Amino acid sequence: MxxxxxxxxxxxxxxxxxxxxxxxxxxxxxxxxxxxxxxxxxxxxxxxxxxxxxxxxxxxxxxxxxxxxxxxxxxxxxxxxxxxxxxxxxxxxxxxxxxxxxGNPRLHNRLAQAQLAAGLPTDAAEGLRCVVDMAGWDADLMVTYGMALFAIGRPLSAREAVGRALAIDFGHAGARSALHAFAAAMSTAVDAASLALAADDYAESLRIHPGRPPLRRPGAVRSATGYVARMTLSWFLAVLAGAGLLDAAGLLTVPSSLYVALLCAAGTAGCVFALTDQSRSRA
The missing domain is CATH 1.25.40.10 (Tetratricopeptide repeat domain)
Incomplete structure (x- = not known):
């Protein structure tokens, strides 16, 4: 237990x-x-x-x-x-x-993500083509499918797939990120040749090369920031309490300016922690 x-x-x-x-x-x-x-x-x-x-x-x-x-x-x-x-x-x-x-869409999604990271978008798109018909309710799967479609030069179908993901989960962060990436890639596409080049560039952006430092996920960054803020808040409060006890016991004279500085610092750390905690809850 x-x-x-x-x-x-x-x-x-x-x-x-x-x-x-x-x-x-x-x-x-x-x-x-x-x-x-x-x-x-x-x-x-x-x-x-x-x-x-x-x-x-x-x-x-x-x-x-x-x-x-x-x-x-x-x-x-x-x-x-x-x-x-x-x-x-x-x-x-x-x-x-x-x-x-x-029959598990999460596993097929992982396989497609592995193929995209390896620079094999055609394999990813083809592998998911039948899966999405059976598990079109899975937003993560639809986003990955959309990414694979865009990487092989099918932007309209890619937007449609990501749109289905947003219909399932309107706040899906991966879907919104994919749409932003599609828009950025399409900004340079004016004809068939430039569209093919934009698709190739997008596919390359999904690849992970051996030795390349991995990008940190937003949630991980927020978690680290929140942890530092929480620990900082705890230390400031501990120092503030200790100074107050020593001052009350007559063992140390603490200037009022120090109290104000500690309170301001603790308040700042508390605000940062509250904001990061709220962001994690929304993610």
């Missing part, structure tokens, strides 16, 4: 974009229970959210060795390999997951 509660707490932290907190929670747990597959899977996700694919791969491989046919382990193994530019391994792991559970 305690293990289930801890994993549920990790899931909640990850869902709110607090990957740093989730990693801190999971690190001693997987140390105590190295045979727990779920702990390693969540650790892989947390490390990817923090922009650390090398450590994510270590965690994903630990989960995969414990559960070599588990689709969740294969999913995170594929994702970690993709972020490191190990595309053959990423595609193989995602394809294996799809074979284990062929």
């Amino acid at each position: 305690q293990t289930e509660l801890l994993l549920a707490e990790a899931d909640a932290l990850l869902a709110r974009g607090r990957a740093h907190n989730a990693a801190r929670l999971l690190t001693p747990f997987v140390g105590r229970e190295p045979e727990n597959v779920g702990g390693w899977q969540r650790m892989a996700r947390a490390r990817l959210d923090l922009g650390d694919p090398a450590e994510a791969l270590v965690a994903a491989q630990a989960a995969w060795h414990l559960d070599p046919y588990g689709t969740e382990s294969l999913h995170w193994l594929s994702a970690a390999h993709s972020h490191l530019g190990d595309h053959a391994e990423a595609i193989a792991a995602a394809a294996a997951a799809c074979r284990e559970d062929p």
Whole structure:
């Protein structure tokens, strides 16, 4: 029961974009229970959210060795390999997951993402063409399909697919980001030749080359900022309380200007933490 509660707490932290907190929670747990597959899977996700694919791969491989046919382990193994530019391994792991559970759109989405990262948009679009007919209710899948369509030079179909994602989830951040990227790419397209060039440039932007530093997700950045702000707020409040106690006991004379400075600093840190926490809740 305690293990289930801890994993549920990790899931909640990850869902709110607090990957740093989730990693801190999971690190001693997987140390105590190295045979727990779920702990390693969540650790892989947390490390990817923090922009650390090398450590994510270590965690994903630990989960995969414990559960070599588990689709969740294969999913995170594929994702970690993709972020490191190990595309053959990423595609193989995602394809294996799809074979284990062929009706799961999330796994087909991972396979298509691995193919896009490898510079294979035609394979991604073709692979998703039949899947979206069966799982058109999955917004993430529709966004990836739209990205693949744009990368092979079909911008109208790409916008339609992303539009379907927004119809499913109007606030879908990935869909809105994709539309912005489409608009930027199309700004240079004036004829068939320039459209083909824009599609090629877009496809290239989706590729992950070995050794290229991975882009941090917005949620991970917000999580790190919020964590620093929270810790700063805690320190300022502790100093403020300590100064007040020493002043009250007559052991130290604290000038009023110092109280004002500490209160202002604590208030600023509190505002930053509140804003980042609100942003995570909306994400």
